[in-house]
Amino acid sequence: MPELPEVETVRRVLAPQLAGRRIAAVQAPWPGVLARPAADPKMLAATVAGHAVTGMSRRGKFLALELDDGALLRLHLRMTGQLLLCPPSWPETPYTRLVLTLDDGSELRFADMRRFGRVWYLAPGEADIYSGVANLGPEPFDPALTAAYLRSALGARRVAIKSCLLDQSVVAGIGNIYSDEILFAVRIRPARPANTLTAAEWRRLSAEIPAHLTHQIEWSAISPADYLAGAGQDYRNTPHLQVYGHAGAVCPRCGKASLQRTVIAGRGSVFCPRCQKPARPR
DNA sequence: AGCTTTCCCTGATTGC
């Protein structure tokens, strides 16, 4: 379940490997991976063949291959997507949905067991009204992501603060795992209605979001050699998380309460009932 | 308009 840190890690590994490579061929073992507007594998192949990759960018949890004519291949890994750069000798990868064969014979494979991931081709200059990237809020590292911004965007909302952090139009890139981790770090209970947060809590939250994700990106760092040797194959960031996946365990901060699991916004959520207190009644 | 629920998918896990 890649979130921003994992997606950024993939980008950092692959960007230098792909830069300058020319696309020789395109195949889509599962054409459904291609979303509008270029939903036809043959048309896509004819369109991008011969073009070079000039760079790779990230926005929220989206990645994009930038081509030398200004076109973009935007992609989202969703739950189980993997982006693998494979030497020609590599055996077939299970669940391969899209393959870009490069001019050195290597293959960039988009594998995705559960078929949630998508790829969008965008012609040079074409506005991306399809993928949802246009609706993203600021990056976590954007200076615009201040306490004042969060409070003005969310301060009147009655939904759980966790739902707000998962809302990509508020902040781009946070998913279920890091929303729990961030809220644990700032000692705010995930179910707290956003309109009950104090000024100090908005400040803690706005500071923690970039700090936490930066830390996780650094923690996730993986060498290109390892990634290309197969670590990208089952690459999941399973760092030493504080709360996610640890329901029932003793809280790593207070050492007293046991971590509780609940469901918020349809997602499993873990928190410490002692460290993350509910809103004070007013 | 704001918020909740459903849906898409399939492997792992749980229950009978």
Place this chain on the structure above:
DNA sequence: TGCAATCAGGGAAAGC
């Protein structure tokens, strides 16, 4: 042992 029900969740869409 075997099969069915349940769970996991990013994000769009439908429902309330």
